[in-house]
Amino acid sequence: MSGLPPTNRTQQGSELALQSDNELMLQVCDHCNTVLYPPRELCSRCLEENLSWRPVNARGTLLAHVELARSFEDWFSERTPWLLVTVRLQEGVSLICHAHASITRVQTSDSSKPVSVHVSICKDAGGSGVLVAMPESAAGEKFASLEAALGWPVAEDFGGRAV
Numbered sequence: 369m370s371g372l373p374p375t376n377r378t379q380q381g382s383e384l385a386l387q388s389d390n391e392l393m394l395q396v397c398d399h400c401n402t403v404l405y406p407p408r409e410l411c412s413r414c415l416e417e418n419l420s421w422r423p424v425n426a427r428g429t430l431l432a433h434v435e436l437a438r439s440f441e442d443w444f445s446e447r448t449p450w451l452l453v454t455v456r457l458q459e460g461v462s463l464i465c466h467a468h469a470s471i472t473r474v475q476t477s478d479s480s481k482p483v484s485v486h487v488s489i490c491k492d493a494g495g496s497g498v499l500v501a502m503p504e505s506a507a508g509e510k511f512a513s514l515e516a517a518l519g520w521p522v523a524e525d526f527g528g529r530a531v
């Protein structure tokens with residue numbers, strides 16, 4: 369298996385890792401208070417340059433899901449199928465997140481029952497900040513890594529990285 373997930377990020381995307389203390393922090397426009405995702409250089413609403421990382425309400429609803437079956441990145445390809453979800457936060461912004469181990473494909477497929485989730489930030493094995501959607505019942509749980517949030521075994525022989 370490949371050692372680490374891909375680490376290519378924009379400068380703003382890299383800043384997500386600095387916010388990864390399990391509390392959801394996103395960029396917010398200092399002028400119009402629009403919550404922004406993905407991280408960017410300018411506000412998408414008013415083009416303001418001054419954006420601050422601030423804590424935001426992490427509650428939202430699952431909108432959609434996709435099961436990754438293939439990837440050009442070996443690290444993901446070796447771990448498929450991989451469940452990704454789109455979450456609409458109460459703040460009004462939509463996020464693409466990894467799905468916590470307890471979010472099942474059945475939950476994401478039944479659109480008649482809205483699924484409430486909580487989103488948090490943790491680091492993947494490469495040290496990049498990533499978003500994880502988890503059930504409301506798991507809100508407040510702290511995860512040392514993305515791999516732990518996904519319920520994977522973590523081998524200490526590999527520096528705490530999932531194998």
Ligand SMILES: [Zn+2]
Pocket residue numbers: 397398399400401402411412413414415416
């Ligand atoms: Zn703005």
